[in-house]
Amino acid sequence: MVNTTTATTLKHLNADLHCHSAVSDGTLQPEALAARAKANGVELWALTDHDEIGGQQRARDAAAAIGLSYLTGTEISVTFADVTVHIVGLGFDTDNAALHAGLAATRGGRRERAMEMSDGLAKVGIHGAYDGALKYVGNPELISRTHFARFMVETGVCADTSEVFRKYLVDGKPGFVPHRWATLRHAVTWIVDAGGIAVIAHPARYKFSANAEYALFSEFKAHGGRGVEVVTGSHSAADALRYAETALEFGLLASRGSDFHSPGESHVDLGALPPLPDKLTPVWTALEARVHAPA
Ligand code: AMP
Ligand code: MN
Ligand code: MN
Ligand code: MN
Numbered sequence: 001m002v003n004t005t006t007a008t009t010l011k012h013l014n015a016d017l018h019c020h021s022a023v024s025d026g027t028l029q030p031e032a033l034a035a036r037a038k039a040n041g042v043e044l045w046a047l048t049d050h051d052e053i054g055g056q057q058r059a060r061d062a063a064a065a066i067g068l069s070y071l072t073g074t075e076i077s078v079t080f081a082d083v084t085v086h087i088v089g090l091g092f093d094t095d096n097a098a099l100h101a102g103l104a105a106t107r108g109g110r111r112e113r114a115m116e117m118s119d120g121l122a123k124v125g126i127h128g129a130y131d132g133a134l135k136y137v138g139n140p141e142l143i144s145r146t147h148f149a150r151f152m153v154e155t156g157v158c159a160d161t162s163e164v165f166r167k168y169l170v171d172g173k174p175g176f177v178p179h180r181w182a183t184l185r186h187a188v189t190w191i192v193d194a195g196g197i198a199v200i201a202h203p204a205r206y207k208f209s210a211n212a213e214y215a216l217f218s219e220f221k222a223h224g225g226r227g228v229e230v231v232t233g234s235h236s237a238a239d240a241l242r243y244a245e246t247a248l249e250f251g252l253l254a255s256r257g258s259d260f261h262s263p264g265e266s267h268v269d270l271g272a273l274p275p276l277p278d279k280l281t282p283v284w285t286a287l288e289a290r291v292h293a294p295a
Contacts, residue, residue, distance in 0.1 A: 015044040015284050016271045017073060017090055018201065018232060018257025021059070022138030024049035024075075025146035027262040033270065034062035040271035044284055044291065046073030048088050048257070051106045052142055056094045060292050067294040071287055075201055076190070077106055077181035080219075081212050084179075085200070087187045087220075088229065088255065090283065091290030092196025102190040106182045107141045114143040116177040117169075121148075124174045126157060145169045146261065161265055184216070188223040195290070197283060199227035199255045203246070204239035217250050227283040228252045231276055233259040233268035244277040254280035 020026030037045045047059040063070035071091045078085045118130035132151035149161035158164040168175040191198040230243045247254050254276050258268045
C-alpha cells in the first residue's frame with residue numbers, strides 16, 4: 001500500500017513512473033536510481049527499461065531497502081501506422097511467461113538493426129560506430145540509438161546527444177534504420193494479461209495526424225489500454241494540458257514520469273515534475289494493490 005491516509009494526498013503523491021537504468025539506455029544502475037529518486041522526494045517509483053524487465057528485482061529490492069514504494073515497470077517499443085510508439089506497462093507480475101517471451105521477441109532485432117545503423121554511419125565517414133556504441137551498452141540485448149549517440153558525442157562528432165539524433169539518428173538521416181517493433185495489440189495484451197496497466201508514453205512526441213492519433217487512442221482502449229502519460233519530461237506545459245483533455249475524452253487514467261536517463265543528458269530529474277492537473281485520475285489510484293511497499 002502507498003503510505004497515505006486520504007484520497008487527496010494520494011492524488012498529489014510525488015510519483016515518478018518512467019525512467020531508465022543501464023539495463024536499457026540509462027547510465028545509472030537500478031540501485032543508484034532508487035537512491036536518486038528517494039533523495040529527490042519521489043514517493044512512488046517505477047523503473048521502466050525499454051523492452052526489458054531484467055532490472056526489476058534489483059529496483060524493487062533497492063526501493064524496499066530505502067523505504068520507497070515501488071511499482072514494476074517497462075516501456076515497450078511498438079510500431080503503429082508505421083510510427084514508433086512507446087507503451088509503458090505498470091504493476092504487472094514479473095514472472096509472467098508471455099510477457100517475458102514478448103519482450104525477448106521485441107528486443108530480438110536490435111543487434112542487426114545496430115549493425116545496419118553502423119553501416120549507414122560509415123557511409124558518411126563515421127567509422128566503428130557499432131563497436132563504439134557497444135562500449136556504452138550495459139545489456140548486450142539492448143543496444144539502442146542512445147548508445148550510438150553517446151559514442152558520437154564522445155568522439156566529437158556532435159556536441160550533445162540531441163544534436164546526434166537530429167543530424168544522424170532520425171528518419172531520413174544516415175544512421176536511421178526503419179524497424180518493426182511489437183504490435184499495439186501484443187504490447188497491451190502482454191501487460192494486461194500479466195496483471196498490469198498499459199499507458200501510452202509521451203503522446204506529444206509522435207508525429208501523427210489527428211486521425212492517426214485518434215486511431216491510436218481508440219485501438220489502445222479497445223485492446224485494454226487504460227492510461228496515458230500527461231506529465232512527462234518530454235511534454236511542455238501546453239502538451240500536458242492538451243493530453244489532459246485527451247485523457248478525459250477517452251476516459252483514461254493519467255500517468256506522470258520524468259523519463260530520466262542520465263544526470264548529464266536528461267533535463268528533467270527524477271521526481272522533478274509538475275503535478276497532474278487536478279481533474280484527472282492518477283493511474284496509481286488503480287494500482288494500489290500492485291504497489292510493493294517497504295517493510
Ligand atoms: P531506440 O529504442 O534504439 O530507437 O532508441 C530510442 C531512445 O532514444 C529513446 O528512448 C530515447 O532515450 C532516445 N531518443 C529518442 N529521440 C531522442 C532525441 N531527439 N534526443 C535524445 N534522445 C532521444
Ligand atoms: Mn530511452
Ligand atoms: Mn519513450
Ligand atoms: Mn522512456
